[in-house]
Amino acid sequence: MFTRYTQTAIAVLHDIPSGGCLQSANFRQTEEEMSELLHKLETSGLVRRLPEQEEGLLSSYELCRPLHEISVLDVIEATGEPINCKCPTPESFYIAHGRLAQKIGVANHMIRMFLSDVKISEW
Incomplete structure (x- = not known):
């Protein structure tokens, strides 16, 4: 990310x-x-x-x-x-960064979710 x-x-x-x-x-x-x-x-x-x-x-x-x-x-x-949120947070990130990775993973997921809801027709 x-x-x-x-x-x-x-x-x-x-x-x-x-x-x-x-x-x-x-x-x-x-x-x-x-x-x-x-x-x-x-x-x-x-x-x-x-x-x-x-x-x-x-x-x-x-x-x-x-x-x-x-x-x-x-x-x-x-x-x-x-911030690179073009792909889900990889498992290796969770292994390397423990509890911090959970917060970052959630942030990455939320950014991806919000961006997927913004349609280019609304631009």
């Missing part, structure tokens, strides 16, 4: 307060991609660069608010990435 870029942004937001444990390393972004992502997160007010720290380094940033207050919608708006 989420692009790889959105998933990376979520992992980066987890990485920042955890110090050295890099979930985002699994997404293997280049330095340029990481710098661009951090810039988008900073511009949107989700993170801020610490004073006199180098731009583009994960360790140079802190969250602007606690992680539990940052929503998926905040991340989607910050990255400008689309």
